[in-house]
Amino acid sequence: MTSYWVQTSRAQPYPVLSQNTVADVVVIGAGIAGISCARELARTGRSVIVIEARRVLKGVTGNTTAKLTSLHTLIYARLAGSLGAQAARQYAQAQQDALAHVRATVEELGIDCDLEQRSAYTYSTDADEIRAEVEAANAAGLQANLVTTTGLPFPVVAAVRLEDQAQFHPLRYLHGVIEDLQRHGGQIFEDTCVVKLQPGTPARVTTESGVVVETGAIVVATHFPFHDKVGLVTRLVPRRELVVAAPIPKDVDPEGMYITREQGVRSVRTAPHKRGERLLIVTGEIYRPGTPGVSERFDRLTEWAQRHFPIGQPSHRWSAQDNDTTDGMPYIGTIAENVYVATGFGGWGMTNGVASGRIIAGEVDGTPMPWAGLFDPGRVHLKAEAGELLRNAATVTKHFIGDRIQAKRDMVVEPGTGDVVRVDGAPVAVYRDPDGTPHAVSAVCTHLGCIVGFNDAESTWDCPCHGSRFDVNGYVLQGPAVEPLEARTLPQDWMAGRISER
Numbered sequence: 061m062t063s064y065w066v067q068t069s070r071a072q073p074y075p076v077l078s079q080n081t082v083a084d085v086v087v088i089g090a091g092i093a094g095i096s097c098a099r100e101l102a103r104t105g106r107s108v109i110v111i112e113a114r115r116v117l118k119g120v121t122g123n124t125t126a127k128l129t130s131l132h133t134l135i136y137a138r139l140a141g142s143l144g145a146q147a148a149r150q151y152a153q154a155q156q157d158a159l160a161h162v163r164a165t166v167e168e169l170g171i172d173c174d175l176e177q178r179s180a181y182t183y184s185t186d187a188d189e190i191r192a193e194v195e196a197a198n199a200a201g202l203q204a205n206l207v208t209t210t211g212l213p214f215p216v217v218a219a220v221r222l223e224d225q226a227q228f229h230p231l232r233y234l235h236g237v238i239e240d241l242q243r244h245g246g247q248i249f250e251d252t253c254v255v256k257l258q259p260g261t262p263a264r265v266t267t268e269s270g271v272v273v274e275t276g277a278i279v280v281a282t283h284f285p286f287h288d289k290v291g292l293v294t295r296l297v298p299r300r301e302l303v304v305a306a307p308i309p310k311d312v313d314p315e316g317m318y319i320t321r322e323q324g325v326r327s328v329r330t331a332p333h334k335r336g337e338r339l340l341i342v343t344g345e346i347y348r349p350g351t352p353g354v355s356e357r358f359d360r361l362t363e364w365a366q367r368h369f370p371i372g373q374p375s376h377r378w379s380a381q382d383n384d385t386t387d388g389m390p391y392i393g394t395i396a397e398n399v400y401v402a403t404g405f406g407g408w409g410m411t412n413g414v415a416s417g418r419i420i421a422g423e424v425d426g427t428p429m430p431w432a433g434l435f436d437p438g439r440v441h442l443k444a445e446a447g448e449l450l451r452n453a454a455t456v457t458k459h460f461i462g463d464r465i466q467a468k469r470d471m472v473v474e475p476g477t478g479d480v481v482r483v484d485g486a487p488v489a490v491y492r493d494p495d496g497t498p499h500a501v502s503a504v505c506t507h508l509g510c511i512v513g514f515n516d517a518e519s520t521w522d523c524p525c526h527g528s529r530f531d532v533n534g535y536v537l538q539g540p541a542v543e544p545l546e547a548r549t550l551p552q553d554w555m556a557g558r559i560s561e562r
């Protein structure tokens with residue numbers, strides 16, 4: 061499952077970090093947040109090192125939809141209601157500033173990244189919620205309108221429209237940013253997993269091979285923070301979603317960026333494609349990682365796209381996950397002495413990732429952005445987030461305890477499928493590949509001990525609590541986990557495909 065963005069950009073290899081070193085700033089994670097932070101900080105004259113566990117820009121950023129907009133579904137009515145009008149205004153300012161910053165960067169560096177101006181729309185069958193969002197967005201300083209006609213090939217009851225927004229090819233943009241980072245002396249390392257960090261002066265990071273970097277500032281831009289086991293971990297909620305894409309004739313391009321919360325969320329944009337065509341990109345089916353039935357979700361999303369647009373089978377399918385926060389605002393800023401974090405973008409990390417660079421560089425440099433306080437990871441909005449906090453805690457507890465109890469004691473694993481079964485009293489994640497070969501690993505996530513679930517569309521083990529993902533041999537595909545799932549031995553009668561508890 062390779063995304064269109066990864067398929068159509070040139071990936072350059074970077075070295076492994078193999079020697080102890082020092083730098084003014086260490087950025088952990090090379091997605092849009094990490095690369096944006098690194099470039100902004102390098103431009104202040106600081107020496108910057110980026111350390112990436114796997115491949116640069118192949119995480120969530122390589123699997124996004126890449127709408128660059130300040131219209132984040134229905135966020136302004138929610139923010140105005142929960143955190144107040146000033147919070148909504150500052151959120152809008154941070155997003156508009158990020159959008160302007162991308163435009164200026166593309167212009168300044170001459171980056172060829174298909175940056176296209178588009179209107180953004182949120183549509184709904186509930187005209188009242190659209191009215192409320194238009195009012196809240198306008199009060200937040202955006203020029204939003206209520207419309208009842210759009211470029212979509214089906215009628216909508218009502219939609220918020222925000223003009224002068226944009227869409228782009230995120231990886232081509234970020235490769236251009238990386239070149240500028242390198243021109244400013246920035247260094248990038250990949251296949252180098254950071255397993256430990258130590259706040260202080262100096263602060264330190266340690267990689268899996270024991271290499272230590274001493275630094276004046278650490279930016280944790282790893283998507284879900286890998287190091288935090290008690291703080292943000294309770295206030296971040298992973299949610300995975302699916303994408304299908306297929307060419308459409310240019311004359312049926314809906315010429316806008318659309319989203320609705322209905323039908324498990326449906327989001328639509330197009331991108332430049334071959335002559336006479338555009339690539340239709342449809343996103344949706346939001347669910348908690350580790351939930352069964354992912355293939356069926358792909359079918360539903362494909363069927364929806366085929367019902368509304370003249371497409372056959374998708375040319376591309378991919379999926380990825382983002383983190384919601386319990387109060388709906390990203391966490392961007394300092395969390396410990398000389399340690400900064402950028403996460404919790406709630407499905408809107410293109411602008412929020414760029415904003416992270418602006419906010420964190422401002423804080424490190426002593427010239428904070430006016431809206432930095434809004435994103436402070438140390439904030440507590442108990443009234444606004446208590447409900448979400450409790451719901452998240454209940455879900456994590458259910459998966460931590462309930463999934464252990466529910467692990468089957470006797471089962472058959474068909475070729476091409478996976479399931480969790482008890483072996484010698486412990487939950488084991490068993491996958492049988494299409495030729496019948498078994499792969500058995502511990503089902504206990506190495507991050508905080510929840511039980512992983514099988515993703516039948518990608519043949520991966522996904523953790524429902526904090527979103528870590530592993531391949532069928534236990535190798536970490538996505539953090540916060542940094543340790544693999546341990547290999548397990550299956551009972552003798554495995555070849556029959558049946559496993560019974562011993």
Ligand SMILES: Cc1cc2nc3c(=O)[nH]c(=O)nc-3n(C[C@H](O)[C@H](O)[C@H](O)COP(=O)(O)OP(=O)(O)OC[C@H]3O[C@@H](n4cnc5c(N)ncnc54)[C@H](O)[C@@H]3O)c2cc1C
Pocket residue numbers: 088089090091092093094111112113114115116117118119120121122123124125126127128129252253254255281282283286300301302303343379380381382402403405406407408409410411412413539540542
């Ligand atoms: C399907 C989908 C569609 C989306 N569409 C949009 C959209 O249209 N517009 C929008 O604004 N947003 C969108 N988003 C959200 C946006 O894509 C994300 O918020 C954003 O890409 C997150 O970027 P990031 O840099 O935080 O994470 P990533 O891109 O995942 O980067 C984090 C990096 O850190 C690395 N890492 C992790 N742990 C370690 C470690 N221990 N040591 C070293 N490196 C480590 C990872 O390997 C990874 O490369 C979408 C999200 C999804 C899932």
